Amino acid sequence: ATTVLDARPDFRRILPGPSTWPLFLALALAVVFLGSLVDLILVPIGAALAFVVLVGWLWPDRADWMTRATIGAGGPGELSAVVSGARAPEWWGILSLIVIEGVVFASLIVSYFYLRFRTVEWPLGGIAPPELLLPSLNTGILLASAAPIWWGSRRIRRGEQRRLRLALVTGITLLGTFLALKLVEYSRYDYDWSTNAYASIVFTITGLHVAHVIAVLLKSGTVAVMA
Incomplete structure (x- = not known):
């Protein structure tokens, strides 16, 4: 890999060899999209299969670890194979993901207010306004969960x-508490995502949020096991 401006050699990139995992991931995602057209029960099944495939695909290989450790920072005059920060392609990938996720959530919020201003009654269908206690408590828990992760990243350095x-x-533990309280909150709803437009947008926004929390929970659990 080279520098951005003057294209000078910056570091070495070790690329993986051929694999069948992408094919299996494509098949799992096909089940997800097919389920959205045929039967919604196929969506979580396909998502679970996709998660299993991703874990198998991205699970670190000890032989690969040893190769990277052997190459390491390289000797005098050699390029490093291990980089961090803005030099690493992964850093830019995560930044792009954050931007994309921000656009998705912004679009959903705009959709919520679009629906809100298109009707006089809100929530629709006589649905009771949501309680604020559990959502506020969950927000505090979610914000608090960032502190130990930040502290841990400093410790490992x-x-x-x-x-x-x-x-x-x-x-x-904090993320698990968030999910448990979210289930309690969902159990108190007297409607589901198919009741009306209000219910659909609420479940879409909060469901996507919960999906992100589950993804972070699984990622953190994997790192904790392998640390």
Whole structure:
């Protein structure tokens, strides 16, 4: 890989070899999209299959670890194979993902207010306004869960692996608490996503939010196991 402006050699990129995992992932995603057209029960099944395939595809190989560790930072005059920060392509990938996710949530919020201003009655169909206690509590828990993850990232840079595990377990506990309270909140609803437009947009926004929390929970759990 080269630098952005003057194209000077910057670091070496170790690319993976051929794999059948992308084919399996495409088949799992095909089940998801087919389910949205045929039967919604296929959507979570396809999503679960896609998750399993992603784990298998991205699960680190110890032989690959050893190769990277052997190459390491390279000797004098050699290019590094391990980079971090803005030099790493992954950094830009995550930044792009954040931008895309921000656009998605912004679009959903705009859709919510579009529906709101198109009707006099809100919520629609005589649905009671949502309670604020559990959502407010969950917001606080979610914000608090970022603190141990941030602390753990600083500890691991100093080689403190045990404290990283402690931080991850703390964050996982908070995220699990968030999901449990979210289930309690859902159980109190007297409507579902098919009731009307209000119910659909509420479940879409909160459901996507819950899906992101589950993804972070699984990622943190994987890192905690492998740390």
